[in-house]
Amino acid sequence: MGGSDGKEKELLREVAKSVFIGDKDATLKAVRRAIDSNIRPEEILDKALIPGIRKAGDLYEKGQYFLPELIMCADAMKAAFGILRPLIEQNGEKVRTHGRVLVGTVEGDIHDIGKTLVGVMLSTSGFEVIDLGADVPLHRFVEEAVKNDVNIIGVSALLTTTMVKQKELIELLVKENLRERFKVIVGGAPVTQKWADDIGADGYGQNAVEAVSVAKKLMGVEE
Amino acid sequence: MTDLREKINQEGLIFDGAMGTMLMEKGLEQGKPPEIFNLENPEAVKSVHESYISAGAEVITTNTFGGTALKLSKTELKGKQEEVNKVAVEIAREAAGGKVFVAGDIGPTGEMLKPFGLLDFEKAVDIFAEQASYLDEAGVDLFIIETIFDINEMLAAIKGVRTVSDKLLLATMTFEKKPTGFFTIMGNSVPDCMEKALDEGADAVGANCSIGSDTMIELARLIRKSVTSPVIIQPNAGVPEVKDGNIFYPESVDFFCDNIVKIKSLGVEIVGGCCGTNPAYTRCIAERIRGRS
Numbered sequence: 001m002g003g004s005d006g007k008e009k010e011l012l013r014e015v016a017k018s019v020f021i022g023d024k025d026a027t028l029k030a031v032r033r034a035i036d037s038n039i040r041p042e043e044i045l046d047k048a049l050i051p052g053i054r055k056a057g058d059l060y061e062k063g064q065y066f067l068p069e070l071i072m073c074a075d076a077m078k079a080a081f082g083i084l085r086p087l088i089e090q091n092g093e094k095v096r097t098h099g100r101v102l103v104g105t106v107e108g109d110i111h112d113i114g115k116t117l118v119g120v121m122l123s124t125s126g127f128e129v130i131d132l133g134a135d136v137p138l139h140r141f142v143e144e145a146v147k148n149d150v151n152i153i154g155v156s157a158l159l160t161t162t163m164v165k166q167k168e169l170i171e172l173l174v175k176e177n178l179r180e181r182f183k184v185i186v187g188g189a190p191v192t193q194k195w196a197d198d199i200g201a202d203g204y205g206q207n208a209v210e211a212v213s214v215a216k217k218l219m220g221v222e223e
Numbered sequence: 224m225t226d227l228r229e230k231i232n233q234e235g236l237i238f239d240g241a242m243g244t245m246l247m248e249k250g251l252e253q254g255k256p257p258e259i260f261n262l263e264n265p266e267a268v269k270s271v272h273e274s275y276i277s278a279g280a281e282v283i284t285t286n287t288f289g290g291t292a293l294k295l296s297k298t299e300l301k302g303k304q305e306e307v308n309k310v311a312v313e314i315a316r317e318a319a320g321g322k323v324f325v326a327g328d329i330g331p332t333g334e335m336l337k338p339f340g341l342l343d344f345e346k347a348v349d350i351f352a353e354q355a356s357y358l359d360e361a362g363v364d365l366f367i368i369e370t371i372f373d374i375n376e377m378l379a380a381i382k383g384v385r386t387v388s389d390k391l392l393l394a395t396m397t398f399e400k401k402p403t404g405f406f407t408i409m410g411n412s413v414p415d416c417m418e419k420a421l422d423e424g425a426d427a428v429g430a431n432c433s434i435g436s437d438t439m440i441e442l443a444r445l446i447r448k449s450v451t452s453p454v455i456i457q458p459n460a461g462v463p464e465v466k467d468g469n470i471f472y473p474e475s476v477d478f479f480c481d482n483i484v485k486i487k488s489l490g491v492e493i494v495g496g497c498c499g500t501n502p503a504y505t506r507c508i509a510e511r512i513r514g515r516s
Binding site for chain 2 (some may be wrong): 052061062063064065066067068069110111113117135161188190
């Protein structure tokens, strides 16, 4: 394929750039072009999508990107991933993201934004995220976690009255003999490290950036 | 009572402090909407207003922060927006007794506007207009829109209020401090928010909530530089911490009060307290600014 190296790099750069600027249509087009040029799907994921989305996360931390930009980038990433995943699996390989995370806000609690931000930051850092929204019954966390075979369950609670649901979720997992199968991370304004320790959670993040570090640590990913 | 606009221009205005945390001390269960006390325990709401008035507040804020139909629809008060808002104003007016002003409080709907959420701009305008109409009919002296983090939601709220009333309207937003400066979580800059809110019809603009009184000094300076209209600043008593399962706000009365005096000296007309403050904070502000004892 002599001489195609430059073209390959160019195509991958286009994918990374489209994700990074949060242009979903351009991302899909760039990914299709890359596939048509016989670039391996794994390579498109590892060398273009993930670095592109990571750059978006970096800019958020620096205060140059904000929630709307992150949501757009995550949407573009998700759409591209939808094309790549079947191709990768069809090759008999496993998709190498950092892991799959289920996020949601507990029942009785309608606070959505903090949890959404955590979800977006996780996907911008290379995790696959399933967002159940807010006011999620505990049994649904469990059902969806099993159904989607996730690695981590991220439970948000923004009220001191609903944070007890984080404890109840862990108890429910124990009861269903599923506690060992999933890591549980907790967050939300009233939640602290001590609370996380007391209820036996596997991790706690004070903010969305910390939540990503905690998830990476739990999955054995180096920062 | 003197004319409100004149008073703001001549000597400024002192707002009250937090309502929700005060109601919790009076038995409001956490997780319940504070507005439920307008119907179930109006005496408690009235006594909070009275304690702020006796501490020196010149404006009291109705217990209607979560009083849009959309926000209430997710609580047991679903469908009761007219009653919740009107009763709240009656309670406040009774407590005020014509001696202090009553501000009709409007907070976020709790949903994000399109394209990031599901809420249409025009639908949001209608929702805010509905709440404002109840507050207006029940006789508030002015409006305050608070704790908004998306300039588009703020513009919808101002537009909504302006479709039903010409009364004085204060518009305050919530910012975070980033390495690049102060922005809302949606990335709206301070001057942009202030200018747009004034253009849409707000009479005074500023910031509330989210950051403590010390960081607020820096933000207040930036806002003051951005506009020629009156400015309103209402910080939290610090960033909330949790101790033994209870939320508390770390700033002492003196620390908070010193910072309010500094904010006032920047040329900010209207000051008050947000989350975590109580009448002791208001008393200290009134004493320091008005020289009362």
